[in-house]
Amino acid sequence: MDYDSRTELYQQMILEHNKKPRNFHKIENATHTAEGYNPLCGDHINIYLQLKNDSIIDDISFIGDGCAISKASASMMTTALKGKTIEEANVLFDQFHKLIKGELVPERDKNALGKLTTFTGIWHFPARVKCASLCWHTMKGALNQVVKPVSTE
Amino acid sequence: MTTNTMTMSLNVTKIRQDFPNLHIQVHGKPLVYLDNAATTFKPKVVIDTILKHYQSGTSNVHRGIHYLSERATQDFETTREKVKDFINARKALEIIFTKGTTESINLVTNSYGRTFLQKGDEIIISGMEHHSNIVPWQILCEEKGCVLRVVPINDNGELIFGEFLKFLGPKTKLVSMVYVSNSLGTINPIKKVIEAAHRLKIPVLVDAAQAVSHIKVDVQDLDCDFLAFSGHKLFGPTGVGILYGKEELLEKMPPYQGGGDMIASVSFEKTTYNVLPHKFEAGTPNVADVIGLGAAIDYVQSIGLENIAEYEEELLAYGTKILKSILGLKLIGTAKHKASILSFILPSIHPHDLGTLVNEEGIAIRTGHHCTQPVMKRFNVPATARASLAFYNTKEELDRLVAAITKAKEIFSD
Numbered sequence: 001m002d003y004d005s006r007t008e009l010y011q012q013m014i015l016e017h018n019k020k021p022r023n024f025h026k027i028e029n030a031t032h033t034a035e036g037y038n039p040l041c042g043d044h045i046n047i048y049l050q051l052k053n054d055s056i057i058d059d060i061s062f063i064g065d066g067c068a069i070s071k072a073s074a075s076m077m078t079t080a081l082k083g084k085t086i087e088e089a090n091v092l093f094d095q096f097h098k099l100i101k102g103e104l105v106p107e108r109d110k111n112a113l114g115k116l117t118t119f120t121g122i123w124h125f126p127a128r129v130k131c132a133s134l135c136w137h138t139m140k141g142a143l144n145q146v147v148k149p150v151s152t153e
Numbered sequence: 154m155t156t157n158t159m160t161m162s163l164n165v166t167k168i169r170q171d172f173p174n175l176h177i178q179v180h181g182k183p184l185v186y187l188d189n190a191a192t193t194f195k196p197k198v199v200i201d202t203i204l205k206h207y208q209s210g211t212s213n214v215h216r217g218i219h220y221l222s223e224r225a226t227q228d229f230e231t232t233r234e235k236v237k238d239f240i241n242a243r244k245a246l247e248i249i250f251t252k253g254t255t256e257s258i259n260l261v262t263n264s265y266g267r268t269f270l271q272k273g274d275e276i277i278i279s280g281m282e283h284h285s286n287i288v289p290w291q292i293l294c295e296e297k298g299c300v301l302r303v304v305p306i307n308d309n310g311e312l313i314f315g316e317f318l319k320f321l322g323p324k325t326k327l328v329s330m331v332y333v334s335n336s337l338g339t340i341n342p343i344k345k346v347i348e349a350a351h352r353l354k355i356p357v358l359v360d361a362a363q364a365v366s367h368i369k370v371d372v373q374d375l376d377c378d379f380l381a382f383s384g385h386k387l388f389g390p391t392g393v394g395i396l397y398g399k400e401e402l403l404e405k406m407p408p409y410q411g412g413g414d415m416i417a418s419v420s421f422e423k424t425t426y427n428v429l430p431h432k433f434e435a436g437t438p439n440v441a442d443v444i445g446l447g448a449a450i451d452y453v454q455s456i457g458l459e460n461i462a463e464y465e466e467e468l469l470a471y472g473t474k475i476l477k478s479i480l481g482l483k484l485i486g487t488a489k490h491k492a493s494i495l496s497f498i499l500p501s502i503h504p505h506d507l508g509t510l511v512n513e514e515g516i517a518i519r520t521g522h523h524c525t526q527p528v529m530k531r532f533n534v535p536a537t538a539r540a541s542l543a544f545y546n547t548k549e550e551l552d553r554l555v556a557a558i559t560k561a562k563e564i565f566s567d
Contacts, residue, residue, distance in 0.1 A: 009509065010564055041505050042522060042535030065535060067503035068565070125509060 009125060010068065013118045017072035022079050023061040032145060036064075036138030038130055043070045047138045057081050057089060060139075067131055073119065074135035080116055086143060092116070093136055100129050162463040163456065169545050171196040171452075182515030185550040190335050190363060190494055190541030191519055193388045195449070202448035203390060206441045214440055215414055215431070225440055232447030233430070239450050240380065241371040242397055246429040249396040249403070250438050254362040255285040257381030257396035258329070260433060261358055262289040264406040265379075266327070272298035274326040277317070279341070280306040280531055281334040284524040286360045290329065300324075306531060310337035310486040317346065321353055328357045332364035336523040336539065337486030338469075338494030340368070344375050351376065356402065362386055366543065367465060367492040369458040372397055388543075389449030390442040396433070403429050410435040461544045465493040468542050472551045476540075479558055485537050493542035496523075499558070502565050504538040510561035516554055 027048035036045045045064030052058040060081050062074045077096075081089050095111045098104035102123035104111060111117075119132050169175050174194040177184050186194065206228070212221035214229045230245070237245045251257045270276070276290050280303050287301075294301050302325075304317045312330075321328075328350045332343050347357045356378035361370055365382045372380050379402070384393040398406075408415055408426055412435035417425040426432045453461070472495050476482055485496040499507060508520035519539045522529045529536060540554060 010506070015565065040521060042529065044535070067505040069506065128505070128509060131505065 008121055009128070011118055013076075013115065014068060014072040017075040018068035021062075021071055021075035023082070024063060024075065025061050026063055027059055027061050030061075032142040034138050034142035036134050036141065038066075038070070038134050041067060041070070041131060043067060043131060043134055045070065045074055045135055045138050047074075047135065047142045049139070049142050051086075055085055055087075057084050057086070062135060062138075066134070067128075069122070069128055069131035070134050073132040076116055076118070077135050077139065080114065081139070088112070089139070089143070093140055096136055097133065100132050162460045162467075163544060165464070165545060165547055168456070169547075171198070172545055173197055173200070175545060179515040179517070180513055185514075185516040185546075185553050187540040187542060187546065187550070187554060188517045188519045189366075189543040189546075190386070190523075190539065192385045192391065193366060193543055194545070195388055195390065195445075196452050198452055199389055199445050199448045203441050203445040206444050212440070213437055225444075228444045228447070229438070229440055232443050232450075235447045235450045236395055236397075239370075239454070240365075240395075240397055241373050243373065244400060247397055247400050247403065249398065249430045249433045250443055251381075251394040251396050252392050252439065253383040253385070253394035254360060254381045255394075257379075257394050258286055258358065258360065259289045260396055260409045261329075261379050261381075261398075262293045264409045264433075265356075265402065266290075266293045267297070268407055270297055270299050270326050273324060274299045275302050275320075275322070275324040276300070277302045277304060277320050277325055277328045277330075279304045279312050279317075279330050281310065281312070281337055281339060281341075281525065281528055282329075282331050283335055283360065283362070284526070286329055286331060287527070299326075303527075304330075306337075306339075306528075309488050310334065310339045310528075310532075311488045312339070312341050312346075314342060314345065318349060321349060321355065323353075325350075325353065325355050328355055329360070330357065331360040331362075332370075333361075333367060333492045333494075334486065334525070334528070335363045335494070335541075336496055336525040336528050336537065337488065338491040338496065338541075339486060339488035340364075340490040340492055342490075343377070347375055347377055363492060363494070366453070367458075367462060369462070378402055384442065384446040384449060387446070387449055388453060389446035393439050393442040393446050400429065403433070408432050408435065412436045414438075456544065464544050465542060468546060468548065468551070469493040469495070471548050472540065472542065472554075475551060475555050476558075479555065479562070482558070485532050485534065495540045495542070496537040497539075498534055498537055499562070502561055504536040506565070507538050507558065507561055510564065511554065511557040514553065514557040514560070516557050518554070 030048035031051045032049040043066035048061045050059035060078045100122050106117040172194045212225035214226040233245045233248045236248045290301050302320045305313050333340050350357045358379035359377045361380050361382040366387050378399050380397040382395050385391040415427050415435040417427050481500045483498050504520035521536050
């Protein structure tokens with residue numbers, strides 16, 4: 001990878017979501033919730049979901065503490081998942097994971113990621129992949145009603 | 154570069170030529186290596202010594218009577234003598250080879266701890282210990298019903314000595330404490346700690362992992378009962394460490410592991426153990442790296458720890474000054490007596506983001522909890538960025554760190 005594309009990790013969109021995270025609050029009457037923790041970084045996140053008819057994500061939010069990548073990823077994930085069905089969320093989960101592992105190339109492979117493709121190229125920073133994926137694992141944990149903390153380790 | 158470094162006590166320009174790894178490029182820029190508390194680079198003489206062993210001296214030790222075995226055994230045991238001299242132990246048999254500080258501490262918890270500690274006994278550590286000097290004791294406490302007592306640290310990251318004195322009592326059976334904190338840089342008043350413990354006849358283990366590369370360590374002067382350190386933080390190879398123990402303590406301790414080399418004779422009815430130090434060295438040891446450590450000690454001795462300490466003190470003062478000039482930067486660990494470790498946080502940038510951004514400039518720092526999660530909790534931070542310096546680092550490299558931090562701040566500003 002050339003030097004220019006390495007610097008693209010901290011794109012404007014990531015910096016902006018880090019500074020002004022969307023859906024950054026607790027949903028008091030959440031139907032599903034989970035806590036995620038990355039012991040390596042100390043990143044900590046709580047995801048709250050409000051499901052409608054057990055199938056549609058009516059509302060989703062997060063609170064937590066972490067690096068810019070983890071915060072921006074959570075903010076963009078909540079934006080992307082609001083209004084989606086669980087099925088659609090699972091598809092996005094899989095596509096996002098392929099993206100951050102470098103297995104999905106947005107220009108080449110059909111996907112529904114939209115703005116989430118901002119995280120393409122993060123696989124060049126192996127130590128940071130978990131920062132981007134913590135919120136997604138936690139979201140999945142919440143959907144599965146996992147009560148105990150989710151860990152990326 | 155020469156103008157700055159020549160004014161100090163070492164010829165750093167020349168020293169840097171001894172370390173091949175300093176001269177690589179990272180992302181198209183000359184590497185600045187500021188992660189010496191994690192591991193240090195190895196001088197060429199260490200690399201060559203290991204290479205030579207594998208190319209023309211490969212053999213097991215303490216076994217054969219052939220030429221190679223005799224030579225490897227001699228080189229291996231010569232290193233034991235070098236370590237003895239390096240820390241001023243009374244006898245070479247007080248030097249046990251392990252695979253690192255962690256194993257050295259675990260040897261003491263398993264052998265000494267499980268034999269001599271009982272339910273209700275107390276072990277004292279400090280609030281700035283590395284996980285390797287916390288978890289082995291917790292395992293022991295769980296097994297034996299002992300109690301772990303933790304001496305608090307103040308806002309500068311210094312041991313609160315008065316609290317330590319209050320903890321000492323008839324129930325205290327062991328003190329295990331770090332000499333130099335890996336995440337704060339604090340140099341503990343370890344001699345005073347040992348004196349106070351000895352007044353009550355309590356043995357003290359010193360975790361000297363971060364100390365040996367910065368301070369002249371003299372086990373007779375300190376009068377510590379055990380001392381642990383790793384070769385790879387002393388410009389030697391990974392996979393070799395040292396446990397020093399006073400002879401009379403090591404003598405009464407049972408073996409830590411069973412196997413070859415640690416026995417005098419074996420039968421199915423009765424096995425007798427080998428004498429010190431071999432009693433604690435079961436199995437084929439890490440011959441090549443032990444010999445490599447010998448070369449590292451020779452190298453460090455040739456430069457002189459007094460010179461190293463003097464130079465690093467100047468480097469630390471400079472680093473502290475220029476880091477403090479960065480608006481908002483907060484140093485974590487501001488002890489009066491400090492080794493060349495600079496831990497810090499920035500209000501607007503998480504340490505991991507900073508680590509990634511300075512890495513793009515070719516600079517290696519450590520970010521995270523540094524295996525000292527209780528320290529992070531004490532200072533109410535999830536992680537810190539840490540620049541840890543060695544005698545081959547320069548003021549110019551610290552300038553590059555500051556420039557990289559400034560650039561990162563610009564990226565994260567409005």
